[in-house]
Every structure is written in C-alpha cells, then in structure tokens.
Amino acid sequence: MKNLSVTKKLLISYVVLVVAVAALSVALILPKEIETMETNLERTLSRIAYILAYDKEIIDSLKGGEISGNLRERLDDISELTKSNIDYIVIANTKSIRLYHHDHKLIGKNFVGGDEAEALAGIIDSYVTTWKGDPDIQKRAFHSVRDDDGKIIGFVMTSTSTKNIELHKWEIIFQAGGFLGISLIAGLLLAFGISWSIRRILLGYDPTTFAQMYLQREEILDKLIEGIFVVNEQQRVIYKNLPARSYISADYLSNDSTLYPIFSDCLKSNVTISWSMMELQEKSFLVSVVPLRPLENLDAVMIILRNRTEFVNLTEQLTGSNHIIDALRANTHEYRNKLHIIYGLLRLGEIKQAMEFISEQSVGGNGKNILRLIHDKTVAALLLGKANRAEELGISFNLRRDSHLPEKNSLLSTKEIVLIVGNLIENSFEAMADSKNSRQVEVFIAANEEGLTITVDDTGCGMSDEQISKVLSEPYTTKGSGHGYGMRLIREVVAKHNGFLQIDSESGAGTSIAVNINAEFGVTDNDKTRNS
Numbered sequence: 001m002k003n004l005s006v007t008k009k010l011l012i013s014y015v016v017l018v019v020a021v022a023a024l025s026v027a028l029i030l031p032k033e034i035e036t037m038e039t040n041l042e043r044t045l046s047r048i049a050y051i052l053a054y055d056k057e058i059i060d061s062l063k064g065g066e067i068s069g070n071l072r073e074r075l076d077d078i079s080e081l082t083k084s085n086i087d088y089i090v091i092a093n094t095k096s097i098r099l100y101h102h103d104h105k106l107i108g109k110n111f112v113g114g115d116e117a118e119a120l121a122g123i124i125d126s127y128v129t130t131w132k133g134d135p136d137i138q139k140r141a142f143h144s145v146r147d148d149d150g151k152i153i154g155f156v157m158t159s160t161s162t163k164n165i166e167l168h169k170w171e172i173i174f175q176a177g178g179f180l181g182i183s184l185i186a187g188l189l190l191a192f193g194i195s196w197s198i199r200r201i202l203l204g205y206d207p208t209t210f211a212q213m214y215l216q217r218e219e220i221l222d223k224l225i226e227g228i229f230v231v232n233e234q235q236r237v238i239y240k241n242l243p244a245r246s247y248i249s250a251d252y253l254s255n256d257s258t259l260y261p262i263f264s265d266c267l268k269s270n271v272t273i274s275w276s277m278m279e280l281q282e283k284s285f286l287v288s289v290v291p292l293r294p295l296e297n298l299d300a301v302m303i304i305l306r307n308r309t310e311f312v313n314l315t316e317q318l319t320g321s322n323h324i325i326d327a328l329r330a331n332t333h334e335y336r337n338k339l340h341i342i343y344g345l346l347r348l349g350e351i352k353q354a355m356e357f358i359s360e361q362s363v364g365g366n367g368k369n370i371l372r373l374i375h376d377k378t379v380a381a382l383l384l385g386k387a388n389r390a391e392e393l394g395i396s397f398n399l400r401r402d403s404h405l406p407e408k409n410s411l412l413s414t415k416e417i418v419l420i421v422g423n424l425i426e427n428s429f430e431a432m433a434d435s436k437n438s439r440q441v442e443v444f445i446a447a448n449e450e451g452l453t454i455t456v457d458d459t460g461c462g463m464s465d466e467q468i469s470k471v472l473s474e475p476y477t478t479k480g481s482g483h484g485y486g487m488r489l490i491r492e493v494v495a496k497h498n499g500f501l502q503i504d505s506e507s508g509a510g511t512s513i514a515v516n517i518n519a520e521f522g523v524t525d526n527d528k529t530r531n532s
Contacts, residue, residue: 129142
C-alpha cells in the first residue's frame with residue numbers, strides 16, 4: 001500500500017469497505033430477512049386458510065358434501081390470484097376426501113399426507129406443517145371447518161412448495177446484491193471524483209508525489225544561504241525558510257520596518273526590486289523583492305535576503321582576491337613601518353645609516369628568494385604578503401629554494417594558484433594559533449612541462465584520520481559556522497583538472513598538504529576529486 005497512489009488507495013479502501021459491508025449483510029441481515037420472509041409466508045398461508053374456513057359458502061358445501069360450480073370457479077380465481085405465494089388450495093371433508101383442488105382431476109380422491117389428523121380431531125384448529133412429498137417438500141397450513149354447532153365438518157389446506165420459498169430467498173439475495181453492486185459502482189465513481197478533484201487542486205500531481213515535492217522543496221530552500229520569506233498584502237509573513245527565521249523574528253511586517261518601503265513599492269508597481277543594500281537588526285543585507293501576483297494571482301511578494309558580509313567573503317574566496325588583499329595590506333603595513341624608519345634616520349641626519357638600511361631591505365633574504373623563484377607577479381605578491389603576515393604572527397615562513405613558477409603555465413590559471421596557495425597557507429596559520437611547537441610554515445611550488453605541484457607544510461595542531469576524511473569529502477572546519485569553503489574550492493579546482501589532493505597529518509605534530517596536477521591528464525570537466 002505504501003507505493004500505491006492515493007487514487008488506488010481510495011479505490012481499494014472503498015472496495016474493501018463494500019465487501020466488508022456485504023459480508024456483514026450476508027452474515028447478519030440476510031438470515032433475518034429470509035426468516036422473516038418464511039414467517040410472513042406461513043402467516044399468508046394460515047390467513048387464507050382461515051378466511052376460507054369461515055367462508056359460509058364453503059361451510060354449506062361441506063355440509064352438503066359437494067362443491068358447486070360457482071364456488072369452484074371462485075376458488076379457481078383465488079388460486080390464480082395467490083399463485084405467487086400459494087401452490088395448492090384443498091378443501092376436504094372429515095373423511096379426507098378432496099371436495100376441491102385446483103387440479104380438478106384430483107377432486108373426489110383422498111387427501112395425501114396424513115398431517116390433517118389434528119385438524120379433523122379438533123386438537124388445534126390452525127397449524128402449519130412441513131410435508132416431505134414426491135417430488136418436493138411443502139409448507140402446509142391447515143384450518144378446521146366447523147358448522148354452526150361447532151362440529152368439525154372438514155378442513156382447508158393451503159400450501160406452497162419449498163421451491164417457491166427458495167425462489168423468494170434468491171429474490172432477496174439478488175435484491176441485496178443489486179443494492180450492493182449499485183453502492184459499489186457509486187462508491188467507485190465517488191472515489192474517482194474525489195481523486196480527480198484532489199489532483200486538480202494539486203495541479204495534476206498525485207498527493208503522495210506532491211508531498212514528496214513539497215518536502216524536497218522545503219529541504220532545498222532551507223539549505224540555501226539566502227533568507228527567503230513571502231509577505232502577503234496584510235503584511236503578514238506566510239512563509240519563511242530556515243535562514244530567514246534567523247533574520248526576521250516576527251510573523252508580520254510593521255509600517256515602521258526598514259523593509260516596508262520596498263515591500264510597498266513592489267506590491268503597488270508589480271516590478272522586481274533587485275539587490276538593494278540595507279541594515280536589518282544591526283546586520284548588512286542585500287535585499288531583492290519579487291512580486292508573486294503575476295504568477296500566482298496572489299497579493300504577496302517574495303523577499304530574498306543575502307548577508308552582505310558572508311556574500312562578500314564568499315565572492316573573495318571564489319576569486320582569490322581576499323588573499324591578494326591580505327598580501328597588499330601586509331606589504332603596505334610593513335613598508336609603511338620601513339618608510340617611517342628611513343624618514344626618522346634622514347631627519348636625524350643619519351644619511352649613511354639610512355642608505356645602509358635601504359640597501360639591507362632591497363636584498364632581504366625571504367623577499368629576494370620569492371621574487372627570484374616565483375615569476376608570476378600575482379603569486380609572488382601573495383607570498384610576500386603571507387611572509388610579512390607570518391612575521392607579524394611570530395611564524396617562521398619559508399619558500400623552498402627548489403621552487404619554481406614561470407610567469408605563465410598551461411596547467412592552472414593565476415587565480416586558481418592564488419586560491420590554492422592562499423587558502424592552504426591561511427589554514428596553516430590558523431592551525432598554529434594555539435600550537436606549542438616551533439611555529440613554521442614551508443611552501444613549495446614547482447611547475448614544468450610534466451605538471452605542477454604545490455605543497456604547504458606546517459607544525460600546527462594536526463588532524464585525525466576522521467578529520468582528514470571529512471576535509472576530503474565535505475565542507476568541514478574546526479573554526480565554526482560559515483567556514484570550510486576554502487578546502488571545498490581547492491577540491492573543485494583539483495577535480496576540474498583531474499589532479500590529486502593528498503593530506504598527511506598527525507594530531508599535535510603538524511600537517512602536510514600536497515596538490516598535484518599532471519600534464520598527461522589534461523584539463524577535463526571531471527568533478528571527481530581523487531585522494532592518493
């Protein structure tokens with residue numbers, strides 16, 4: 001039943017109901033009806049026998065010992081009128097000689113059966129017997145006939161064959177069956193009608209399918225980053241997805257609400273308002289308002305909220321620009337301090353010392369090493385910024401001397417390299433936030449005709465096997481909600497280029513993450529990240 005449509009469930013349920021009612025009728029009602037029919041038939045037999053037993057003309061005929069022609073014709077008419085219930089009408093004298101039988105050939109012959117004795121003996125004037133004759137069984141009603149002095153002068157017998165009784169039984173059964181059949185057909189039509197009406201209301205979908213679609217829609221909408229809620233003309237919120245519930249606590253939109261002006265404008269103009277920036281509950285949102293009236297004939301609007309901070313952060317992660325910005329910010333801060341030192345030395349007249357300081361900075365070991373090995377200026381700027389950031393955090397940052405990255409390579413774009421390197425280094429910095437080990441980060445970047453390799457090693461907190469598994473399969477982070485996208489973006493880049501992502505780590509000892517892109521595999525659309 002679980003996999004059946006609602007239409008089939010309605011049909012099956014109704015058929016079962018009708019069959020159950022039919023069975024109940026047969027078991028309880030039908031026997032009583034048949035019993036009642038038999039009782040009524042016996043009463044009919046007895047009543048007609050009673051009427052004939054007190055008929056004056058019949059009494060006079062029994063006194064005279066002969067039935068007149070007129071009386072015989074009248075009795076024939078009675079037999080014809082009652083033939084649906086009565087098969088035989090017999091009038092006999094005290095010697096059980098038939099004075100009347102509808103089969104005139106039997107008149108004058110002895111009554112057969114012997115069950116008339118009680119009527120002739122006067123023990124009981126009226127009674128019913130069941131006589132087993134040949135070829136059938138009969139129900140017989142007897143009534144004594146008495147003269148004016150109360151003396152028994154004969155009897156009247158009316159009877160019907162059990163075949164007639166069975167015929168009446170089958171009539172009752174057929175009537176009940178016909179009624180149940182009509183009920184079944186009417187019920188099936190009603191079930192079809194209800195099912196069709198439900199499907200029409202549900203736009204042609206079966207209710208089970210519609211319910212599944214509704215639950216899927218709810219699941220999808222609740223998984224979105226955007227908050228979506230629908231507000232009707234009375235300013236009442238009639239739908240909110242999960243993110244929207246954290247943005248809007250009330251179920252209505254007051255006139256003094258920040259959202260009210262654009263809600264009102266959209267409802268009046270029937271025009272979509274796209275991505276206006278506004279402050280709600282001390283948070284910055286991008287707001288879009290879409291009218292629903294043209295599509296649903298509903299006076300309502302759908303309001304979409306995007307947390308501006310999260311949106312900007314996600315955009316920066318997608319483009320890698322946040323890492324470049326961090327690098328430029330670190331360089332700006334570092335060089336501002338150095339300019340202040342040079343300016344101070346010149347003001348003090350220490351020209352020679354200022355020149356020595358400038359010379360020392362221009363040939364700085366780490367910066368010089370980065371510029372010599374990394375010819376892609378954007379990536380070099382990123383590494384310089386991360387080096388300066390590492391110095392501020394008290395972390396030893398080193399680019400391996402066997403690294404080499406040409407200005408252009410055919411395997412990864414500059415944006416993709418920035419995304420991978422920037423996220424891996426930033427994760428290493430964060431992994432050493434509470435590390436008691438020596439805080440070191442080592443980066444290796446090498447690209448040639450055979451492939452491109454990027455590795456970042458740190459001496460941070462490390463990861464367990466379970467954490468590694470999660471990092472390789474889902475947006476996982478130990479930094480709280482809103483994070484974990486960096487590694488997912490790296491996995492997507494690696495999968496896009498059919499590369500390899502490998503993580504070696506030990507809790508409390510550090511982590512080594514390597515990305516390898518082999519030239520022989522080429523650039524594909526395969527989205528399968530492989531962990532070697």
